Amino acid sequence: MKLQQLRYLVEVYKQGLNISEAAEKLHTSQPGVSKQIRLLEDELGIQVFIRNGKRVVAVSEPGKHVLHIAERILLEAKNLKRVGEEFAHEDQGSLTIATTHTQARYALPHTVRRFRERYPDVGLSIKQGSPTQICEMVVTGEADFAIATEGISSFPELAALPCYQWNRAIVVPEGHPLLALNRPLTLADIGRWPIITYDFAFTGRSKINRAFADAGVEPNVVLTAIDTDVIKTYVNIGLGIGIIAAMAFEPERDHGLRLIDAAHLFQPSTTRIGIRRDAYLRGFAYHFIELFAGHLTRKEVDKVMFAGEQDD
16 A cells, blocks of 8 residues: 555545546546556455446445545645654745635735745745635645635534634725715615625625624625625626625725725624644744734644634
């Protein structure tokens, strides 16, 4: 049994059982992948993949257990390599962060700049996706940790570390009637206008829906997007009013738009970092986390990862 065979096995599964795509991802040949998987199956004495001719069509029941163990072995092999790198090359290596557009665009730039100044020889990669997608990246070892508001608690493999709280605001074109109100904004006021906001899976959308439901107001959502800049673009052309994360408004860049505070209308949301409990983090990864959220020292991170504490 070889680690290479386990990598082939896991990659075929990750590529939707498509051996050709797995081979391309692994920079090898399709026959080579198929041969190594067959050799592994012969050694184990079980069929991991169910085939129809030459095509893989499903994972067998024992194959599901094999894949789970193989993923864990590959992660531990990666952890072993990181231990060696940590002591041999403390300030060199790579760090992959999986996050949503809002975090990457508005919350992370200052941290990234400071990190790059301190660790110029560390290759930094930021992968974007939905909360579910980025958490899956961490679970499968494609990313070191995830930064998101939603989704992390749905993955028991991940320890969740609270970073900061934020709330929402309403963005409208200049001259909009809502700007003329001489009283605090209400959900009923917002409900009278077409609304552009986040896709349900993103950036605290569930709390927006809950606030309207509790108030007995039916929101007229005409467009959803995963990208705050897209929301602001369509507000600017008059398609509706936007509900966005307050941190995502930049007066110096968002010409023609105005922001109305709505923190009193919605429950605050908490952005968290999600890390695999069995992952080995390099020293610079701990430092990145502390740069992003000052209270998350190495001691606090380890407390959550190893003791299973997830207090906010």
